[in-house]
Each structure stands twice: as C-alpha cells, then as structure tokens.
Amino acid sequence: MNTKDKSEGKKSVEVSRRSFLTKGATGVVAGGAVASGLFAAPAVHAQPAPMVLKMQTSWPSSDIWMTFAQQYVDRVEAMSGGRLKIDLLPAGAVVAAFQVLDGVNDGVIDIAHSVPVYWYGKNKAASLFGTGPVFGGSATTMLSWYYAGGGQEFYRELTQDVMGLDIVGRLGFPMPAQPFGWFKNQINAVSDIEGLKYRTVGLAADLLQSMGMSVAQLPGGEIVPAMERGVIDAFEFNNPSSDMRFGAQDVAKNYYLSSYHQASESFEFLFNKALLEDMDPDLQAILLHSVEAASTSNTALAMDNYSADLQKLQDEGVEVHRTSKDILAAQLDAWDKLIPTLEEDSFMKRVLDSQRAWVERVTYYELMNAPDYQLAYEHYFPGKLKL
Numbered sequence: 246m247n248t249k250d251k252s253e254g255k256k257s258v259e260v261s262r263r264s265f266l267t268k269g270a271t272g273v274v275a276g277g278a279v280a281s282g283l284f285a286a287p288a289v290h291a292q293p294a295p296m297v298l299k300m301q302t303s304w305p306s307s308d309i310w311m312t313f314a315q316q317y318v319d320r321v322e323a324m325s326g327g328r329l330k331i332d333l334l335p336a337g338a339v340v341a342a343f344q345v346l347d348g349v350n351d352g353v354i355d356i357a358h359s360v361p362v363y364w365y366g367k368n369k370a371a372s373l374f375g376t377g378p379v380f381g382g383s384a385t386t387m388l389s390w391y392y393a394g395g396g397q398e399f400y401r402e403l404t405q406d407v408m409g410l411d412i413v414g415r416l417g418f419p420m421p422a423q424p425f426g427w428f429k430n431q432i433n434a435v436s437d438i439e440g441l442k443y444r445t446v447g448l449a450a451d452l453l454q455s456m457g458m459s460v461a462q463l464p465g466g467e468i469v470p471a472m473e474r475g476v477i478d479a480f481e482f483n484n485p486s487s488d489m490r491f492g493a494q495d496v497a498k499n500y501y502l503s504s505y506h507q508a509s510e511s512f513e514f515l516f517n518k519a520l521l522e523d524m525d526p527d528l529q530a531i532l533l534h535s536v537e538a539a540s541t542s543n544t545a546l547a548m549d550n551y552s553a554d555l556q557k558l559q560d561e562g563v564e565v566h567r568t569s570k571d572i573l574a575a576q577l578d579a580w581d582k583l584i585p586t587l588e589e590d591s592f593m594k595r596v597l598d599s600q601r602a603w604v605e606r607v608t609y610y611e612l613m614n615a616p617d618y619q620l621a622y623e624h625y626f627p628g629k630l631k632l
Contacts, residue, residue, distance in 0.1 A: 295330040296528075298520075300356035303342040303363055305466045306335040309486040309550055313418065313512070314358040316546065317539035324531045331356070342464035349515040350410045356532075357515040361400075361414075362447035362507075365462075369587070370403050372447035373596045374416065375510035378580045378587075382604040384419035386611065387509040388540075391416050394603040399596050407592060411518045415533055416511040417540035421551065425504035425568045426481030427488070427497035435575045444468055444480035448583070449506040455579050465491060472496040481506070484547070485555040494563050501568045505576040512543070 300318065304310040311333070318331040334354075336342035345357035346364040361374040374396070375387075382390070390396045397415075404410045426445075432438050439457035450460040461477055469492050471477045479497065481504070482488050493500075514536045521529055559565055588594040623630060 293328070295325075295327055296524075297330045297332060298355040299334065299339070300331045300358060301334040301336070301339050301345055301348065301354045302357070303336050303345055303359040303464065304487075305491065307490050308335075308465065309484075309490060309546075310358075310512075311335060313539070313543045313546065316542045317358070317417075317514070317535055320535045320538045320542075321531055324535065325528060329528060329531065336464065336466060342466065346410070346412070346515060349412050349517050352411075352517055352520070355517050355520055357513075359513050359515065360510060361416075361513050362510070363464075365447040368403065368408060369448065370407075370590070370593050370596065372449075373593060373600070374400055374513070376447040376449055376507045377509075377600070378448075378584055378597065379505045379508045379577075380601055380604040381608045381612075382509060382600075383608075383611075384421065384509040384511060386604060386607055387600070388416060388419040388511050389607065390600060390603040391511070394607075395599050396596075399599065403592065405518075413516045413518045413521055413533075415514045415516075415536040417514060417536040418512045418543035418547070419540070420510045420512075421484065421547065422508040423483050423504060423506070423510065424481060424485075424488075425501040425506065425572070426479060427493050428479045428499045428501065429497050431499055431564075431566070432501065432572070433569050434571050438479075438572070441479050442477045444471065444477050444482075445506060447507070448587075451583055452506055452576065452579050455583065456575060469493065469496055483510075484551050485558060486547075486550045489554050489558055494558055494561055498562060499564050499566065500558065501566050503568045503573070505573060505580065512540075 300314070302311060302314050304314075314333055318333050321329055321331055339354050340348040342359075343363045343366075345354065345359045346367070348354040349357045360376075361371040362376045365371045365376075374391070387396075391400070400414055400416075404412055404414060426443075428441075430437075435456060438453075441458050442461065443453060443458040444461050444463050445453060446462045450462055454460045461471070463471055463477075463480075465482050465487065468477075468480050468482060472480060473496060480493075482491070482493070485500075488494075488500075516532060521532065524532075555565065584597065588597060619630070
C-alpha cells in the first residue's frame, strides 16, 4: 500500500468510528462513503421534557429540615442534567406528616422525606431504624450499620417482605443525639418527670411511659399548640434549630440536652418502587446515591445551624442543661426491661442481635481510638462547659 492509500485508509477508519459514535448521523452509504455535509454542523436534538417527581416531607414549611430536603433536590437535579425535577412539598400538602409512607406506597407522592419512626404505628420494628435501644453507638455508628452491617437488607425485608409495601427506602444524615427536651421546671431526678404529659415518638414513647410519664405522639407542627392548651406539659422534637423555629422557647424555658431516648436517628428517603424500577438505570442511581451526597451536606448544615441557634436560645433566656446522670441511668434500665419484650418478635430479635454485635465491635474501636475531645476543648476554652 502506498502512502496515499495508507492516508485514505486511515481517514476511512476515523470516519467510520466517528459515524458509529455519533448518534443521529446520517448519510453513510455502502462502501464507507459519506454524504457531503455530514460534519458541516452538529446535529441538533430537541431537549426532552424533564421527569417531574412529587416529593413531600413530614415537616412544616418553616422547619430547617425543609432546607435539608432541598439540598437533596438540588443534587438530584444537578446530577441528572435537568432530566429530573422534584416538586418539594411540606407536610400536609398531599398527605399528613405521619402518612407519607402510605402516600409513597399508593403512588400519591413519588418520594418522601421523613423518619421511620413516623410509621411506628404500622410496625414497631420501624423504630429500630433510628429510635431503638441505645447499646452505645452514635447515629454515625448506626447509619454505618445500615449501609455496611446488614441494616439495609433488614429494612428491605421489613418494608417489602413483612409489610408488603411497594417502596424502596434509604437512610441518610446521622442526626446528633436528640435533647431530652423542653420543661417548664428543672428536672434532676426520675421523680421530677413522673406524671408529666410528654410528647415523643416511637419506642421512646414505650420507654418513657415505663418511667412514669404520660406520652402523646404528635407531629412537630402540633407540639406548641398542644403545650399551650395543656394537652402536654413537656416535649422533645429533635434539635435547637427546629425547636426554635416552631417557638419551643415561648412555652418552656428549661432545655435539656443529651438523652438515650432517641440517640441514633437518621432521615428516611422513601421512593415508590414501581416508579423507580421504570426509570433509566442512571436516574435510579442518581435518586438513590444523592441520599448519601445530601447526608454530607446535611451534616455540615446541622453543625452550623444547631450550634448557632443553641446560642441564640441562651441569649433569649433559655436555660440549657445536660440531662442528669440519674435520669440517663434510669433510661438505660428502662431499655433493659423493654428489650426482652421487643425480642419476642423474631424479626426484631434478629435486628437487635445484629445491632448489638455491630456496636460491640465498632464502638470499641471508636471509643478506644477517639482522643479526649473534652480535655482539648477545656484546654482552649476553659470554664465554658461547666459540666
């Protein structure tokens, strides 16, 4: 083959490859000849309309958790290149705050942003995915159990096999341990909380009921009105920012941080299973893996806002306390009594056995490896903690 033949052969290979890779190119004829004008201008494709998904949260529109949900929405839309759009709605827009699981299962909404404990009334095992017994693991420890310790398969078994739901769920954002909450008077001993009408949710309701409290399970938006009407005497929701936004400081002035009633919760993202499986694989992946991406941004947002808003509450006259060791020890004793009852259910026992084994191994590493952060903090900010 002479030089000219080699050159023409090389061009033919390049044209063939480019023609194969360029979808929509036309004009290729037998023998590899190309119609004139093939590369004169790029092909113009009409941009398909985006798929619009309806996502409802369990939070009022004013709650900071709507911003957390928006961070998820922003990541999905950006990574999908505009092929997915999400209509983000607050609690009550389509279904009630505690009804988002049914809404997704029935296809009334496509996605929900909530917490598993909100469907605790359908199956108590829901509470094990965020508000169950505290064996010593943090929310980060337990979210790690969900993704790496078998928790995700337990969750799938519960929702799809046991309950027969048409949903796919993912957990994200390991929440800081939830404060014991808001009280009109100071509480130092177990006797101080006995008889109080108190708002919480999930297994925490069973736990604190056993400690002498009278418990009501209410959505966040109903807490302050219930307090004003005397339906409840004290309550917890989740964090300084959410609590401050719905006016907790207007109905109580004693705020107790640290508690074992809900020490390891994460957000729940619910997807309609049939809708998800009907999507292109890359869009499925974007919806699911964006939960992990939002988990990181949610954590940063929480650390910034929760700490700043706790300071604002103190500046407005709220007394911030740590829950007494007497009450914390009583909470652990109450969990000890509740766990055998939970384990009468074979599924719950398998989950609890898995969680115990995970915490025993992983938290041993975490605690042995962690330096004394309190010692370092007090070194640079002496006298601030006053524990």
